[in-house]
Amino acid sequence: MKVRATAAKVMFQVVEQGYSLSAALPAAQQLIPAKDRALLQEICYGTLRWLNRLEFIAEQLIERPLKGKHRSLHYLLLVGLYQLFYTRIPPHAALAETVNATKIMNGDSFRGMINGVLRNAQRQQAELLQAADKNETTRFSYPRWLLKKIKQSCQYGYVSVLQAGNAYPPMxxxxxxxxxxxxxxxxxxxxxxxxxxxxxxxxxxxxxxxxxxxxxxxxxxxxxxxxQDAAAQHAAWLLEPQANELILDACAAPGGKTAHILEHQPALKQLIAVDFDETRLQRVAENLQRIKLNATLIHGDASQPEQWWQGPQFDRILLDAPCSATGVIRRHPDIKWLRRAEDIAELARLQSSILDAMWLQLKPGGTLLYATCSILSDENSTQIKAFLERTTDAIHVPLNEQDTALQPGWQIYPGEQHMDGFFYAKLTKQVTA
Ligand SMILES: C[S@@+](CC[C@H](N)C(=O)[O-])C[C@H]1O[C@@H](n2cnc3c(N)ncnc32)[C@H](O)[C@@H]1O
CATH class of the missing domain: 3.30.70.1170 (Sun protein; domain 3)
Structure with missing residues (x-):
């Protein structure tokens, strides 16, 4: 029952207090015995994956929503529904453990109500799921604004993209x-x-x-x-770092691609890895230490390189831009509920200011690889198209037949060849006579 109560607390922290799952879950894991941690993780990830659908089902079964200081019991109910509908936990055990958790959550007076709702859910499972299937937001469990954006960006393939976002990610x-x-x-x-x-x-x-x-x-x-996901591994291969080159890895933390560039081309002149977040930059150092590789780490803002770089222009730049991370929802289902519609325009503005600033740091003849783990066109092809229109010395290098002047870049959709969703666009700088 401690696992269920802890899961309800994590759900409350993520959905109502805006904590990321990667911050809330490790702290919660410390509160329960090691043998229960995998189950806690499974329940937290699963409940967040199906949150909209579970909320809809709960709405059909409860008379009045639980509010105020009883709000975390609402999440206990969702945790119970998740176990009944989506796991192989025997229903009697799921039910008993969830209902008993009310005790340690100071919710004794709600024990009967939660028990009744879960039993009704069990009895009416087929009808409830059928009703949830009638609407795409509750069928696929995405917020309406994001579903609309994914539909616009992915057009005919949007259903498989939505489904891939709810799948278990491979390693x-x-x-x-x-x-x-x-x-x-x-x-x-x-x-x-x-x-x-x-x-x-x-x-x-x-x-x-x-x-x-x-x-x-x-x-x-x-x-x-x-x-590292195979989609992210394409970065070093597409950047094609050469011996004796000066390379910038902008937005480098936690350093997966920094390390790959160094493994891929051990004879670089220098690799500079920059990130805005000092704590995350520490993770780059730890990753490089494990692999016994060296880069120059700089804590700085990629949209203001003049504050931290007075050296020569770079031969190649990897710009793995901050983004909505909508291509990795299967790994971070909390993204669906933490992102807001207005974040996308703000991210697109930040990406375009970093792109412009980085371009000035690229030497003529140099290559810039733009990458995101997003599946939204505002951050990807539309972003690169606008950049190409305003940047006269930028040359678009198509990566495959999908990468055209009309829709520049290579969009990998989640689930394609078992990969995460990712976007790459390759640009070179014209050499003036
Ligand atoms: C997609 S992650 C990078 C992942 C990394 N390239 C890897 O492969 O491990 C984006 C990074 O951009 C950083 N960031 C956000 N805004 C930034 C800015 N203005 N300047 C530099 N870094 C920034 C974030 O701290 C985050 O670490």
């Missing part, structure tokens, strides 16, 4: 190819009973059949591999 590894070949590492994994599949076109990526603890991965502590 991808980036093999450190400066240490061993992907085939060698795959064999080392197989020898330990860890099965994997290579990505068809991203030569460093291995998809694990089943997620596992990183400590089970051979050589992980020494940097033989890292955990």
């Amino acid at each position: 991808w590894l980036r093999v450190n190819l400066s240490r061993q070949s992907r085939e060698d590492y795959q064999q080392q994994l197989a020898a330990l009973g860890i099965n994997s599949t290579p990505h068809a076109s991203c030569a460093s990526a291995l998809l694990l059949e089943k997620a596992c603890d990183v400590n089970e991965l051979p050589g992980f502590a020494e940097g033989a591999c890292s955990v």
Whole structure:
């Protein structure tokens, strides 16, 4: 019952107080025994995945919503519904554990009500789910504004994009190819009973059949591999860093791509990694330390490079811009409820100011790779199209046949080849005579 009460508290913190799941969950994990932590995680992620749908179902069954100091019991109810409708926890156990949690939540007087609602839900499950299916926001469990934006951006494929956002994310590894070949590492994994599949076109990526603890991965502590989605692994390959080049990784934290660029091209002149968030920049240092790689880390604002860079212009810049993260909803279902419609225009303005500032730091003939983990066109093709229109010395380098002048960039949709949603656009700077 402690797990259910703790899950209800986490839901309250995320949905009503605006905490991210990655902040609220680790703190809550400390309050329960280690053996229950996986279950807490499953319940929190699942309840957030299906929040809109569960809210709709709760609405059909309760007379008056729980308010004020009893609000966290409302989330206990949703946690109960999630277990009944979406997990293999035997219904009698889900019910008993959830109802008993009212005791430790000072909600004894609501015990009967919660018990009654959950029993009714169990009896009417088929009809309730059918009713929830009638509306796309409760069928796919997305806020209305985001569903509309995804529909506009993804057009005909939007249903599979919405569904992919509700799927369990796979675990991808980036093999450190400066240490061993992907085939060698795959064999080392197989020898330990860890099965994997290579990505068809991203030569460093291995998809694990089943997620596992990183400590089970051979050589992980020494940097033989890292955990990174295959979509994100395309960055270093598309940037194509060359020996003796000066490279800027703008918006670098926590440093997944910084490390990959260094693994990919060990003979760089220098790699500068910049981030606005000092705490996250510390994670870049930790990641590089594990893999035994070196970069120059700078705490700075990428939209104001004159404040932290007086050196020469860069040969290549990776701009992994701050974005809505709508391509990684399957990994962070809280994004659906934490983002607001007005955030998107604000993010697009920030991205365009960083793009303009970075462009001035790129040398003629240099390459800038723009990346986001968004699936919204405002942050992606529309952003790059506007940049190309206002920047006369920018040349668009198509990455594939999908990447056209009309709709520049390569949009990877979540679930495509088991990858996260991601966007890349490659630009080079004209050399003037
Ligand atoms: C998508 S994440 C980067 C992920 C990173 N490239 C990686 O592969 O691990 C975006 C980063 O942009 C940073 N950021 C946001 N606004 C910034 C700004 N104005 N200047 C520099 N960094 C910024 C955030 O702190 C965040 O770490």
